[in-house]
Amino acid sequence: MSDLFEFIENGSPTSVPGFKASGVVAGFKRSGAPDFALLFSERPAAAAGVFTTCLFAAAPVRYCRELLKKGNNIQAVAINSGIANACTGKQGLDAVRKTAERTAAKLGISPDSVAVASTGRIGTQMNMDIISRGLDLAVPALSSDGGNDAARAIMTTDTVPKAAAVRVKIGGVPVTIGAMTKGAGMINPGLAGLHATMLCFITTDACIESPLLAEMLEKNAQNSFNRITVDGDMSTNDTVLLLANGVSGAVIRKGTPEAEVFENALLAVMKNLARRMVKDGEGSTKLVTIEVVNARSARDAKLAAESVANSLLCKTAWFGNDPNWGRIAAALGYSGAAFDPDKCDISIDGLPVMTRGGDAGTPESVAVEHVKKPEFTIRCDFHDGDFDYWVWSSDVSYDYVKINADYHT
Amino acid sequence: MSDLFEFIENGSPTSVPGFKASGVVAGFKRSGAPDFALLFSERPAAAAGVFTTCLFAAAPVRYCRELLKKGNNIQAVAINSGIANACTGKQGLDAVRKTAERTAAKLGISPDSVAVASTGRIGTQMNMDIISRGLDLAVPALSSDGGNDAARAIMTTDTVPKAAAVRVKIGGVPVTIGAMTKGAGMINPGLAGLHATMLCFITTDACIESPLLAEMLEKNAQNSFNRITVDGDMSTNDTVLLLANGVSGAVIRKGTPEAEVFENALLAVMKNLARRMVKDGEGSTKLVTIEVVNARSARDAKLAAESVANSLLCKTAWFGNDPNWGRIAAALGYSGAAFDPDKCDISIDGLPVMTRGGDAGTPESVAVEHVKKPEFTIRCDFHDGDFDYWVWSSDVSYDYVKINADYHT
Numbered sequence: 001m002s003d004l005f006e007f008i009e010n011g012s013p014t015s016v017p018g019f020k021a022s023g024v025v026a027g028f029k030r031s032g033a034p035d036f037a038l039l040f041s042e043r044p045a046a047a048a049g050v051f052t053t054c055l056f057a058a059a060p061v062r063y064c065r066e067l068l069k070k071g072n073n074i075q076a077v078a079i080n081s082g083i084a085n086a087c088t089g090k091q092g093l094d095a096v097r098k099t100a101e102r103t104a105a106k107l108g109i110s111p112d113s114v115a116v117a118s119t120g121r122i123g124t125q126m127n128m129d130i131i132s133r134g135l136d137l138a139v140p141a142l143s144s145d146g147g148n149d150a151a152r153a154i155m156t157t158d159t160v161p162k163a164a165a166v167r168v169k170i171g172g173v174p175v176t177i178g179a180m181t182k183g184a185g186m187i188n189p190g191l192a193g194l195h196a197t198m199l200c201f202i203t204t205d206a207c208i209e210s211p212l213l214a215e216m217l218e219k220n221a222q223n224s225f226n227r228i229t230v231d232g233d234m235s236t237n238d239t240v241l242l243l244a245n246g247v248s249g250a251v252i253r254k255g256t257p258e259a260e261v262f263e264n265a266l267l268a269v270m271k272n273l274a275r276r277m278v279k280d281g282e283g284s285t286k287l288v289t290i291e292v293v294n295a296r297s298a299r300d301a302k303l304a305a306e307s308v309a310n311s312l313l314c315k316t317a318w319f320g321n322d323p324n325w326g327r328i329a330a331a332l333g334y335s336g337a338a339f340d341p342d343k344c345d346i347s348i349d350g351l352p353v354m355t356r357g358g359d360a361g362t363p364e365s366v367a368v369e370h371v372k373k374p375e376f377t378i379r380c381d382f383h384d385g386d387f388d389y390w391v392w393s394s395d396v397s398y399d400y401v402k403i404n405a406d407y408h409t
Numbered sequence: 410m411s412d413l414f415e416f417i418e419n420g421s422p423t424s425v426p427g428f429k430a431s432g433v434v435a436g437f438k439r440s441g442a443p444d445f446a447l448l449f450s451e452r453p454a455a456a457a458g459v460f461t462t463c464l465f466a467a468a469p470v471r472y473c474r475e476l477l478k479k480g481n482n483i484q485a486v487a488i489n490s491g492i493a494n495a496c497t498g499k500q501g502l503d504a505v506r507k508t509a510e511r512t513a514a515k516l517g518i519s520p521d522s523v524a525v526a527s528t529g530r531i532g533t534q535m536n537m538d539i540i541s542r543g544l545d546l547a548v549p550a551l552s553s554d555g556g557n558d559a560a561r562a563i564m565t566t567d568t569v570p571k572a573a574a575v576r577v578k579i580g581g582v583p584v585t586i587g588a589m590t591k592g593a594g595m596i597n598p599g600l601a602g603l604h605a606t607m608l609c610f611i612t613t614d615a616c617i618e619s620p621l622l623a624e625m626l627e628k629n630a631q632n633s634f635n636r637i638t639v640d641g642d643m644s645t646n647d648t649v650l651l652l653a654n655g656v657s658g659a660v661i662r663k664g665t666p667e668a669e670v671f672e673n674a675l676l677a678v679m680k681n682l683a684r685r686m687v688k689d690g691e692g693s694t695k696l697v698t699i700e701v702v703n704a705r706s707a708r709d710a711k712l713a714a715e716s717v718a719n720s721l722l723c724k725t726a727w728f729g730n731d732p733n734w735g736r737i738a739a740a741l742g743y744s745g746a747a748f749d750p751d752k753c754d755i756s757i758d759g760l761p762v763m764t765r766g767g768d769a770g771t772p773e774s775v776a777v778e779h780v781k782k783p784e785f786t787i788r789c790d791f792h793d794g795d796f797d798y799w800v801w802s803s804d805v806s807y808d809y810v811k812i813n814a815d816y817h818t
Contacts, residue, residue, distance in 0.1 A: 055750045056742035056766070087738050089751075089767040122735020123768050231721040234743035236735070312640040312721065312805075313813055320814025326531020326645070329496050333465035334643035341464045342498075357465070358498040359532050396721075398810050404722055405729025405806075 004168055005265040007272070011165025012147025013178040013203040018042045018247035022141035023153030026134030028082025028120065028127070034153035036134030037079040038103070039201055040142050044073035044113055045243035048214035050221045052238035058086035059126075060116040061239060063096040067115060071210060074243055075113040077201055078103045079154050080134060081182070082120040083127065086236035095126035102132060106139045117199050117239045119156055119182060151180035154199055157403055158182050162276045168265040170206065170250040170258045177204045177262075179269050183230070183277030198225060198277060200240040202269065206262055207246035212254050216263050217242045224270035228392045229309045230281035231400070242266075278392045283399030286318050289377040292337075293388045300337040301389035304380060307335030309393035319395035323367035325353040332380055339382040347379045413577055414674040416681070420574025421556025422587040422612040427451045427656035431550035432562030435543030437491025437529065437536070443562035445543030446488040447512070448610055449551050453482035453522055454652035457623035459630045461647035468494045468501035468535075469525040470648060472509070476524060480619060483652055484522040486610055487512045488563050489543060490591070491529040492536065495645035504535035511541060515548045526608050526648045528565055528591060560589035563608055566812055567591050571685045577674040579615065579667045582659040586613045586671075588678050592639070592686030607634060607686060609649040611678065615671055616655035621663050625672050626651045633679035637801045638718045639690035640809070651675075687801045692808030695727055698786040701746075702797045709746035710798035713789060716744030718802035728804035732776035734762040741789055748791040758785045 014021050019041055026036035049068050051061045067074070078099055085092045096116045104111040118126070141149075151161035165178035181200040202217075221240060252262050279287050290308045295301035308314055311331040317324040325346050333341060346354035349370040353360050370376050423430050428450055435445035458477050460470045476483070487508055494501045509523040516523075527535070550558075560570035574587035590609040611626075630649060661667050688696050699717045704710035717723055720740040726733040734755050742750060755763035758779045762769050779785050 052743075054739055054742035055748065056738045084735070087735055087750075087763065087767055089765070092767075122733075122739060123763070125768070233720055233722045233736070233739065236739050236742060311642055312809075313642045316810050316813035319810065322814065324531075326493070326496055327642070329465045330463055330531060330642065330645050333463035333645060334461075339464065354496065354532070356498070358496055358500075359534070396810060397814075398807050400721075401725050401728065401805060401807050401810055404725035405731070 004261055005166045005268060008165040008167055010148065011178055012151060012163035013039055013180050013201055014144050014147035015165035015178040016176040016203040016205050018205055018245045019178070019203045020142040020144050021146040021150035022138045022143060023146065023149035023151070024134060024137035024141055026080065026137065027130045028080055034149070035081045036138055037150035037153035038138040038142060039077040039150060040107065041075050041243055041245045043245045043247060044075045045245040046208060046210040046213055047074040048210055048217045048242045050218055050240045052235055054234055054236050056087055056236045058084050058118060058237040059088055059092035059096045060085055060118045061237060063093060064115050064117070064239065067112070072112050074115050075109045076103055076107055077115045077117060077241060079117045079199065080131065081154050081156050083118060083124050084120045084122045084237050085118040085126045086122040088123070088125050091125055095128060098128060099131050102135055106135050115241055119154065119199055119237050122236055147178060147180060154180065154182040156182060157282050158280055160280055162273055162280065164269050164272045166265050166269050168261060170252060170262060173248055173250040175204065175206045175248045175250045175262065177202065177266055177269050179203070179273055181273040181277060183280060198238055200225065200273060202240070202242040204244045205246065205248035206244050207249065207251045208244045212252070212259070213242055213244055216266060220263065220267045220270050223267060224274040227390060228274050228278045229306070230278060230284065230394050275392060278394050281394040282403045283397040284394035285374070285397055286395045287375045288318055288393045288395065289390060290393055291377060291379045291388065291390045293379065293381050294385055295382045295387040296338055296385035298387045298389065300339060301387045303335045304332050304337035305389045305391045307331045308378065308380070309391040312396060315393065315396035318371060319397045321368055321372045323348060323353060323364060323371045328378060328380070329354060339384050343383040345381040345383065349376045413670055414575045414677060417574040417576055419557065420587055421560060421572035422448055422589050422610055423553050423556035424574035424587040425585040425612040425614050427614055427654045428587070428612045429551040429553050430555040430559035431547045431552060432555065432558035432560070433543060433546040433550055435489065435546065436539045437489055443558065444490045445547055446559035446562035447547040447551060448486040448559060449516065450484050450652055450654045452654045452656060453484045454654040455617060455619040455622055456483040457619055457626045457651045459627055459649045461644055463643055463645050465496055465645045467527060467646040468497055468505045469527045470646060472502060472505040473524050473526070473648065476521070481521050483524050484518045485512055485516055486524045486526060486650060488526045488608065489540065490563050490565050492527060492533050493529045493531045493646050494527040494535045495531040497532070497534050500534055504537060507537060508540050511544055515544050524650055528563065528608055528646050531645055556587060556589060563589065563591040565591060566691050567689055569689055571682055571689065573678050573681045575674050575678050577670060579659040579661060579671060582657055584613065584615045584657045584659045584671065586611065586675055586678050588612070588682055590682040590686060592689060607647055609634065609682060611649070611651040613653045614655065614657040615653050616658065616660045617653045621661070621668070622651055622653055625675060629672065629676045629679050632676060633683040636799060637683050637687045638715070639687060639693065639803050684801060687803050690803040691812045692806040693803035694783070694806055695804045696784045697727055697802045697804065698799060699802055700786060700788045700797065700799045702788065702790050703794055704791045704796040705747055705794035707796045707798065709748060710796045712744045713741050713746035713748070714798045714800045716740045717787065717789070718800040721805060724802065724805035727780060728806045730777055730781045732757060732762060732773060732780045737787060737789070738763060748793050752792040754790040754792065756788045
């Protein structure tokens, strides 16, 4: 399918016709870095979202869930970084409502078509003066090449902005999908729904009704953002929004070949950003793919892969260039997955390190060379069934501890 | 109950009459530190054990499980640190059998009365020459005050040896319970059974049959070793053995007041060592007690407490003296526990930081003073039921990463 779409250089949400964006310094961050972003669709757009499953969902998450439930079209998204507006009660929800109202007034649109997202410190009430200052600056700055500015403004501990876009032909008509994301910490794939501490805003000019949009987004999130882990923590603010403004005129209906082409292109953008989130994970120096294959059930494969991906002992070993397959075996063994340890093989980038539950005899000096690389794959073969699962993980370094022991926005 | 028993100064497994121990340099550790311990009971002792639930259980764990299943009395335990003898297949099991045979021959006892335990690197085959050297040195060194030498020889990344003993009167007869443990890393309370990366050897001169011994050990392990976490990883080698040689003549029968007194004294020793294992956890600078109270079910209370205790974001915040209650709330919220976030209170050493799901208004500068302390308690009150749970956790520091990125025994 990969030849059906192509990535656009410096792609972003505003690579998609009909979308504008901006990123400005509102004043949330002490560092003076950009901290308020606005995404605007000239036409009201069909919308879908996936959100954190944390019970302490932030006020903007609760607000957006309700908004999408009503089936509203969305025309703007106001995003701040610095204050999460989580654990802020009624006052927090009021702040989101006011943010939507002020954004709508500034843009001359309905408040019901404004989504809001936040990231930053939990438990602090929103500063509405800073929101207003952000809007005063961001509305006039809206631009059809502002996507990368917006991507920069939603960063917290991210070291690089993360945006992408692909172009795909749907029935001969060029369709674009753009996106931006922030990640870095509180990142974990989970049990159900979306489990990464992240914000992601996806735009497209395809013409798709929101139920199909929601279906595609949920399915693709399971195979992209839900496959990543940095620290095993899940955020109160995880939000992925997908807006389709229909500007291209390419109509996509459920069950058609066009829907499949679009869904694959959408997955490519989401996987591209998911991968980059892990690579830019807090203190991360490595991207490690964990594959569990031939497990007895999908659940066993997932439990086992996520156990390795979240093992602090494995993650610190990878940081230390230590191929220590014993820690991988231990993490598989305590994962809760059912398998026969005497049948289990482990390989690192194709190099066998454990065979049938014991040492494969590969000299450690050889295995070290693979673990030193910035990217490698650990494959665990249970030889025990037909079910596979994979996860992208990062290592845990001194910098992870530094960032999270010192983090005060 | 606490007035019914007293801790013995410099107590150890050999504080108990009839037990001898030694700890020697066999040659497993490159550092030249003691790495082989022997525990010997002059009389065959009734025995009970709890072990890791990891599917890749080490060879000595598999061996001891079988030994205890047969109901054998135990007279000696041979323990090495440096090689875990896990993921070593048939050859690993043969090595355990040989170790038991050589130990038995040296001591003039039956091989069926010798237990074996190992800790160290996973995946390396046992070096039987070093075992023999260890036995050559350890047997003549056996001494009735060798318990603390043995405690030192079972250490891996532990910074201090950990042993204890209590004396308790049972029907007017003085009874002693002694123990030694090693912990430090791969420590996590789990789902069922024993889930801490640890070795613990407990001795007593009470006269108790093994079924009652097993019952008491399992119950007490749930309330001591299964309440601790350092890094959320579970080991292949976790072993807790309890030997009762009956030398005191104090007979303890199920359901009697004597059994209750003994069980409480045993719990005191186990909790003492569990606590010290967390305090001496790899890179640990703090002991944090997590209490979840008034949850809807026992399962909800446990899920919530363990989620906070294992949250990397909480643990790094504690290291950084950051009271960041938002991270605690997030960890409760994604734990899978069912509760009403709008009723949830969080306090640190009695100081409210979150009230009914929102900021309690305590200035951060005040909360910081509590989190700076080497020990503090985080209490999460769900106001939603009658079930409580608690866990002891540690922080995650630069040293944790250093130890685990560099660890090669």
